Amino acid sequence: MAEEICFFTKDSIIIKPPKKSPALLRMVVVVFTLIFGIYICSICLKQTSTEKTSKYLNIEVIQRPCHNYDIDRSQMPYVHYPKPKTFRRAECACNPVRLFAILSMQRSGSGWFETLLNSHMNVSSNGEIFSVKDRRENASSILRTLETVYNLDFLTSASKNHCSAAVGFKWMLNQGLIQHHKEIVEYFNEKGVSAIFLFRRNLLRRMVSVLSNSYDRYAKLLNGTHKSHVHSPDEAGTLAKYKPEINTTLLITDLKKMEVAAGEALEYFNSTRHMILYYEDIVRNRAKLVDVLKFLRLPEMELSSRQVKIHNGPLREHIKNWDDVNKTLSGTAYERFVQADY
Numbered sequence: 001m002a003e004e005i006c007f008f009t010k011d012s013i014i015i016k017p018p019k020k021s022p023a024l025l026r027m028v029v030v031v032f033t034l035i036f037g038i039y040i041c042s043i044c045l046k047q048t049s050t051e052k053t054s055k056y057l058n059i060e061v062i063q064r065p066c067h068n069y070d071i072d073r074s075q076m077p078y079v080h081y082p083k084p085k086t087f088r089r090a091e092c093a094c095n096p097v098r099l100f101a102i103l104s105m106q107r108s109g110s111g112w113f114e115t116l117l118n119s120h121m122n123v124s125s126n127g128e129i130f131s132v133k134d135r136r137e138n139a140s141s142i143l144r145t146l147e148t149v150y151n152l153d154f155l156t157s158a159s160k161n162h163c164s165a166a167v168g169f170k171w172m173l174n175q176g177l178i179q180h181h182k183e184i185v186e187y188f189n190e191k192g193v194s195a196i197f198l199f200r201r202n203l204l205r206r207m208v209s210v211l212s213n214s215y216d217r218y219a220k221l222l223n224g225t226h227k228s229h230v231h232s233p234d235e236a237g238t239l240a241k242y243k244p245e246i247n248t249t250l251l252i253t254d255l256k257k258m259e260v261a262a263g264e265a266l267e268y269f270n271s272t273r274h275m276i277l278y279y280e281d282i283v284r285n286r287a288k289l290v291d292v293l294k295f296l297r298l299p300e301m302e303l304s305s306r307q308v309k310i311h312n313g314p315l316r317e318h319i320k321n322w323d324d325v326n327k328t329l330s331g332t333a334y335e336r337f338v339q340a341d342y
């Protein structure tokens with residue numbers, strides 16, 4: 001080996017015949033090994049540093065797509081990295097966002113449920129956006145609205161802009177949802193939108209709420225303003241003073257219609273990723289909300305709402321023609337609504 005190196009460097013350094021001084025030869029070998037080592041090292045360093053800068057350049061120029069290695073493959077269809085037109089997601093640009101929609105019927109507790117969800121720091125649920133007729137005029141205006149919401153460009157008081165981990169809104173079955181179900185289901189499946197069905201078990205209570213709310217729309221019991229949701233027991237008491245009279249001729253038919261509407265929605269949206277919730281179950285057991293956070297893969301957090309229930313206590317106290325209603329329902333499939341507390 002020593003001979004080889006010696007031979008190799010004959011031209012550049014004058015070396016006297018080896019036998020004359022083995023110490024000098026050893027010295028030369030050591031020096032060359034050192035220089036060679038340093039040279040190789042410097043080449044290595046140069047290579048890694050160019051690699052680093054080129055990676056950095058990619059991020060700057062091509063905007064490398066966000067990638068989260070904590071997410072398992074089965075979840076890939078459900079996560080998004082939106083690039084809103086109206087603002088920058090800044091430090092949360094690479095936080096995955098999940099899309100959801102609360103599918104419900106009026107007076108089923110969806111307002112209360114939505115305030116609970118929105119108390120989570122990473123949830124933006126934008127309210128009943130399809131109550132505006134223009135947005136649900138036809139399938140294309142619905143899809144355009146969905147695109148805006150899910151791209152985080154639909155700004156409401158609920159929008160938590162850059163650090164939202166779940167974005168959605170609530171949608172009533174009669175706001176174009178059933179009418180355009182084909183296109184909507186297709187969109188949900190393509191985009192991986194998760195549907196949260198929220199129904200009320202006691203449809204008779206829902207009916208009382210619908211009638212009272214539509215009465216208040218005209219009567220405006222709270223100092224001349226119509227309120228669909230209240231934040232104090234006093235206000236709830238004022239609204240609950242009104243006892244609707246239920247037309248018993250149509251009662252069974254109307255209850256049946258509500259049931260059919262819910263079943264129809266479940267059937268149409270069966271192929272989407274979905275969960276079914278009942279208002280009464282959440283009232284009775286707040287732990288149900290943990291299931292919702294799990295479903296949306298959100299960090300667990302205590303959720304709260306300032307909304308107060310309007311019609312408390314037995315149903316008998318909230319219906320003017322109670323005896324008629326009770327008699328009409330006794331012996332039918334809906335008899336259970338008469339007794340239930342919620």
Ligand SMILES: *[C@@H]1O[C@H](CO)[C@@H](O)[C@H](O)[C@H]1NC(C)=O
Nearest residue numbers: 134135136137138139140141
């Ligand atoms: C849908 O409604 C919008 C108005 O909101 C209208 O401009 C558009 O032409 C309609 N599209 C179809 C396909 O009818």
Ligand SMILES: *[C@@H]1O[C@H](CO)[C@@H](O)[C@H](O)[C@H]1NC(C)=O
Nearest residue numbers: 092095121122163164165299
């Ligand atoms: C939730 O929001 C906080 C603060 O805005 C942010 O730091 C955090 O990364 C967000 N979490 C998720 C899962 O996006």
Ligand SMILES: *[C@@H]1O[C@H](CO)[C@@H](O)[C@H](O)[C@H]1NC(C)=O
Nearest residue numbers: 221222223224225227234235
């Ligand atoms: C209505 O008016 C009463 C007194 O006139 C007041 O105590 C109450 O807070 C008002 N309620 C609302 C909802 O404005």
Ligand SMILES: *[C@@H]1O[C@H](CO)[C@@H](O)[C@H](O)[C@H]1NC(C)=O
Nearest residue numbers: 245246247248249250251321
């Ligand atoms: C109940 O509804 C039926 C059918 O619409 C109607 O004929 C009847 O007059 C109503 N009864 C009351 C008490 O309003």
Ligand SMILES: *[C@@H]1O[C@H](CO)[C@@H](O)[C@H](O)[C@H]1NC(C)=O
Nearest residue numbers: 263264265266267268270271
């Ligand atoms: C949804 O689909 C599953 C199986 O694909 C079926 O068992 C269930 O009955 C369906 N539900 C509705 C409401 O159609």
Ligand SMILES: *[C@@H]1O[C@H](CO)[C@@H](O)[C@H](O)[C@H]1NC(C)=O
Nearest residue numbers: 314316322326327330338339
């Ligand atoms: C309903 O009517 C039945 C008699 O038909 C009576 O026994 C029952 O107590 C009534 N229920 C309520 C909650 O008033």
